[in-house]
Amino acid sequence: xxxxxxxxxxxxxxxxxxxxxxxxxxxxxxxxxxxxxxxxxxxxxxxxxxxxxxxxxxxxxxxxxxxxxxxxxxxxxxxxxxxxxxxxxxxxxxxxxxxxxxxxxxxxxxxxxxxxxxxxxxxxxxxxxxxxxxxxxxxxxxxxxxxxxxxxxxxxxxxxxxxxxxxxxxxxxxxxxxxxxxxxxxxxxxxxxxxxxxxxxxxxxxxxxxxxxxxxxxxxxxxxxxxxxxxxxxxxxxxxxxxxxxxxxxxxxxxxxxxxxxxxxxxxxxxxxxxxxxxxxxxxxxxxxxxxxxxxxxxxxxxxxxxxxxxxxxxxxxxxxxxxxxxxxxxxxxxxxxxxxxxxxxxxxxxxxxxxxxxxxxxxxxxxxxxxxxxxxxxxxxxxxxxxxxxxxxxxxxxxxxxxxxxxxxxxxxxxx
Amino acid sequence: xxxxxxxxxxxxxxxxxxxxxxxxxxxxxxxxxxxxxxxxxxxxxxxxxxxxxxxxxxxxxxxxxxxxxxxxxxxxxxxxxxxxxxxxxxxxxxxxxxxxxxxxxxxxxxxxxxxxxxxxxxxxxxxxxxxxxxxxxxxxxxxxxxxxxxxxxxxxxxxxxxxxxxxxxxxxxxxxxxxxxxxxxxxxxxxxxxxxxxxxxxxxxxxxxxxxxxxxxxxxxxxxxxx
Numbered sequence: 001x002x003x004x005x006x007x008x009x010x011x012x013x014x015x016x017x018x019x020x021x022x023x024x025x026x027x028x029x030x031x032x033x034x035x036x037x038x039x040x041x042x043x044x045x046x047x048x049x050x051x052x053x054x055x056x057x058x059x060x061x062x063x064x065x066x067x068x069x070x071x072x073x074x075x076x077x078x079x080x081x082x083x084x085x086x087x088x089x090x091x092x093x094x095x096x097x098x099x100x101x102x103x104x105x106x107x108x109x110x111x112x113x114x115x116x117x118x119x120x121x122x123x124x125x126x127x128x129x130x131x132x133x134x135x136x137x138x139x140x141x142x143x144x145x146x147x148x149x150x151x152x153x154x155x156x157x158x159x160x161x162x163x164x165x166x167x168x169x170x171x172x173x174x175x176x177x178x179x180x181x182x183x184x185x186x187x188x189x190x191x192x193x194x195x196x197x198x199x200x201x202x203x204x205x206x207x208x209x210x211x212x213x214x215x216x217x218x219x220x221x222x223x224x225x226x227x228x229x230x231x232x233x234x235x236x237x238x239x240x241x242x243x244x245x246x247x248x249x250x251x252x253x254x255x256x257x258x259x260x261x262x263x264x265x266x267x268x269x270x271x272x273x274x275x276x277x278x279x280x281x282x283x284x285x286x287x288x289x290x291x292x293x294x295x296x297x298x299x300x301x302x303x304x305x306x307x308x309x310x311x312x313x314x315x316x317x318x319x320x321x322x323x324x325x326x327x328x329x330x331x332x333x334x335x336x337x338x339x340x341x342x343x344x345x346x347x348x349x350x351x352x353x354x355x356x357x358x359x360x361x362x363x364x365x366x367x368x369x370x371x372x373x374x375x376x377x378x379x380x381x382x383x384x385x386x387x388x389x390x391x392x393x394x395x396x397x398x399x400x401x402x403x404x405x406x407x408x409x410x411x412x413x414x415x416x417x
Numbered sequence: 418x419x420x421x422x423x424x425x426x427x428x429x430x431x432x433x434x435x436x437x438x439x440x441x442x443x444x445x446x447x448x449x450x451x452x453x454x455x456x457x458x459x460x461x462x463x464x465x466x467x468x469x470x471x472x473x474x475x476x477x478x479x480x481x482x483x484x485x486x487x488x489x490x491x492x493x494x495x496x497x498x499x500x501x502x503x504x505x506x507x508x509x510x511x512x513x514x515x516x517x518x519x520x521x522x523x524x525x526x527x528x529x530x531x532x533x534x535x536x537x538x539x540x541x542x543x544x545x546x547x548x549x550x551x552x553x554x555x556x557x558x559x560x561x562x563x564x565x566x567x568x569x570x571x572x573x574x575x576x577x578x579x580x581x582x583x584x585x586x587x588x589x590x591x592x593x594x595x596x597x598x599x600x601x602x603x604x605x606x607x608x609x610x611x612x613x614x615x616x617x618x619x620x621x622x623x624x625x626x627x628x629x630x631x632x633x634x635x636x637x638x639x640x641x642x643x644x
Contacts, residue, residue: 005526016514323510326471327569328499328527330492411471414510 003336010341013313021345024309027302028349028393029356032386035295036357036378041364042288044376049280053273059100060133061246061272063093063233063254068265083221083229084258084267087211090127090233092257096249098241103133104230106214106221112207113179114166121162121205123180125214131191133236136203140170141189144210148188152212156185160193161204183217185209235270243272299389302349303397310342310401321405322413335406342398343391350390354383418576418608419445419468424477426463426631437463439631440477445610447576450603452619452639453612455628461612462581464628468610469502469579470494482576499527503570505611507582509562511554511569517541518550521568528573540568544598560591567598571607578602580611584618596621 014021065081087104094102106125111118124130131143139160148155156178160170167173170190178185194203209218215228223229237246247270260266314321321334361376426438437460445451445468455461466472467479470486473494479487486497498504503524511520521537530536541547544564554562563583570578580599584592600621603609611622619625620639627635 002526002529012514319510320512323512324523324527325495326469326498326504326510327524328495328573330495330527332492333527411466414506 002333003340006333006337006340007344009337010344013317013341014344017313020309024305024345025349025352027298027305028346028390029302029353031295031299031302032350032353032390033357033360034298035292035389036354036382036386037360037364037376038291038295039288039382040357040361040376040378041374042284042291043379043382044361044365044374046281046284046288047375047377049284050277053277053280058273059237059243061235061237061243061250061270063089063235063250063268063270064231065229066267066269068267082267083223083231085230085233086223086227087215087230088227089254089257090230092253093233093235093250096246096253098238098246098249099235100238101129101133101236103127103129103234103236104211104232105130105234106211106219106229106231108219110180110207110218112162112166114176117166119162119165121159121207122201123214123218124206124208125211125218126208127211130208133234136194137192139190139192141174141187143189144208149210149212152216153210154183154185154213154217155188155210156180157189157191157208158187159191159202159204159206161202162207163187163190180207180209181218185213243274247272299393303346303393306342306346306394307397307401309345310338310398311404313341314338314401314405317405318408318413318416321408322410322416325408325410326414331406334408335402338402338405339395339398342402343394346394346397347387347390350386350393353390354378354386418447418482419443420478420480421467422478422480424467424479425475426460426467426472427475428463436631438467438475441628441631441633443626443633443636445608447608448603448606449624450599450609450622451611452622452625453610453628454614454616454619454625456614459628460631461628463631465579465581465610465612468577469504470497495527499524499573501576503567503573503575503578505563505566505570505578505580505583507585509554509559509566509586511562511565513554516551516553517546517557517565517568520554520565521572523569524573530573536572537568540572541565543571544568558591559587560594563587563591563595564598567595567602571602575607577608577610580609582613583611584613584615592618 063085065084067080067082070077070080090102090104093099103126108123110121110123112121127149128143128145131138141157143157144155147153158173163170163173166178167176173187173190176187178187196202211230215221221229235246235250237243250270251266254268255262255266258267324334358378361378364376365373367373421441421443424438424441425436428435428437441464453461453464463472467474474487477487478485481497481501489497512523518534518537518541521540522533525533525536538547538550541550544567546561546564546568549557549561554565557565578599583599584595587595596618599609599611611618613619622639625637625639626633
């Protein structure tokens with residue numbers, strides 16, 4: 001097979017100029033490596049976001065205040081939206097046929113003090129349905145009840161990590177006092193350990209108090225009409241109803257309650273995780289493509305390097321080309337020889353870049369980014385694409401030098417230099 | 418086996434046209450040993466390139482073994498060079514990073530021959546250089562390098578060996594060795610055509626063709642065939 005012969009010739013001439021070949025490959029190594037690392041980080045980001053939403057469940061809707069004047073998702077930003085939802089809104093939604101459960105929640109960040117110990121945690125003001133909707137189990141004691149909510153009881157349920165930090169263990173914690181914003185709360189329960197959320201926060205560093213106690217005793221926020229505000233309402237859609245059905249019902253009931261005409265923009269939004277996921281995906285895909293493009297610049301530089309070195313090589317070996325033609329090499333033989341040489345350079349550079357990128361992606365995936373890791377995976381698709389791109393770049397950057405070599409007049413080439 | 422009929426070759430160098438061959442007619446028989454002599458610029462190298470299928474004619478006719486090759490395209494000419502011609506150059510034109518035997522194998526790559534190594538070693542044997550098969554050209558003397566080049570010319574069993582000033586870079590002792598190799602090859606029936614400007618080299622041939630300004634001015638037997 002001539003092709004195998006030519007392959008051998010290519011390898012030999014690459015090895016004949018080791019330093020030059022290595023430097024030429026370096027362009028490809030960096031180019032392919034950069035593209036793969038950047039793309040796998042993008043893919044890791046996307047996986048993380050997708051997983052986070054899957055973790056939430058597929059039959060959930062979120063109701064949030066929204067600024068009708070702000071465009072798109074910006075209207076949901078807390079800074080733009082006026083508090084518009086109340087506990088009564090949540091109850092009204094809970095009464096809908098298409099809704100199985102409803103959990104209003106207010107959230108803030110607080111310092112907890114017990115005796116000499118203190119720690120930081122995320123506080124949620126909520127209702128009893130919280131436990132089931134977010135899939136918690138109790139480790140000790142009990143969760144907040146409707147009675148607690150109705151009476152604005154100053155009771156608190158702790159995440160396992162918080163309980164451990166303040167009291168050593170969960171059973172010790174029950175019945176103890178915890179100071180939150182200088183108010184004394186009694187610990188009535190501790191939730192089972194659950195670990196990290198993909199979003200990077202720890203489920204075990206949450207504490208839950210009755211919504212009413214949160215509103216009245218801790219962080220008071222009023223709607224324009226003077227009622228206690230609810231930051232968000234999570235809605236679990238009843239079996240046999242679609243997200244769309246429930247969304248429509250919720251919108252109707254809230255419009256009625258907020259006295260908003262059908263043709264006006266509402267002061268709330270009903271969001272499904274899929275919808276959010278969609279907009280996040282658009283962002284991450286754009287990001288991945290953008291990162292890939294940045295990497296591609298180094299690929300282009302790498303391919304220019306190969307073309308450059310191939311042109312030098314062709315010129316240096318003019319006499320060799322002349323000789324090969326004199327002893328019977330056809331144009332296509334010379335063309336294939338130099339194309340193969342460029343491709344071998346490019347492909348081996350690409351392969352080294354691939355391995356390097358794979359190692360780096362593995363390294364990135366091991367890094368603890370404050371409670372979560374970015375699973376930067378090098379998918380088989382990326383590997384195949386990297387190899388194809390390397391070969392393509394080799395061929396593309398080798399074709400011009402190879403054609404020049406193939407067109408040499410053997411007589412002139414033999415007497416060159 | 419070689420019949421040239423009123424062959425002309427015109428080169429263009431920039432805006433100037435150079436008539437390198439001007440109506441050359443020539444017949445070379447199989448088994449002949451021909452020296453082409455002439456001053457620099459007389460067209461002797463051009464004539465050899467034409468005979469060796471390296472160059473196309475501007476006009477005239479070239480019949481090789483009964484086949485008119487005047488209109489052959491590049492690929493056909495490449496095949497002819499590979500099968501029928503063995504070239505020997507003044508400066509050897511060996512690949513410096515390849516061993517002697519690998520250099521000799523080169524033409525076989527393009528003829529798609531299997532068992533190249535054996536044939537290359539046989540060819541080296543014929544020029545008495547089998548022992549140096551695995552040396553690189555830089556490790557060989559000038560005479561040895563030229564013998565490798567001759568082995569390379571022989572490896573594909575060509576009809577003709579074409580030598581362009583084959584001893585131009587060699588001292589007189591080595592020149593004698595190389596010339597005797599050519600004589601032996603000729604005795605084995607291989608047609609040898611060489612270009613030279615040294616008259617004592619030309620005297621080794623059976624026939625001397627003298628060129629001047631692209632035309633044959635004399636063509637005579639130089640009967641040194643007595644051995």
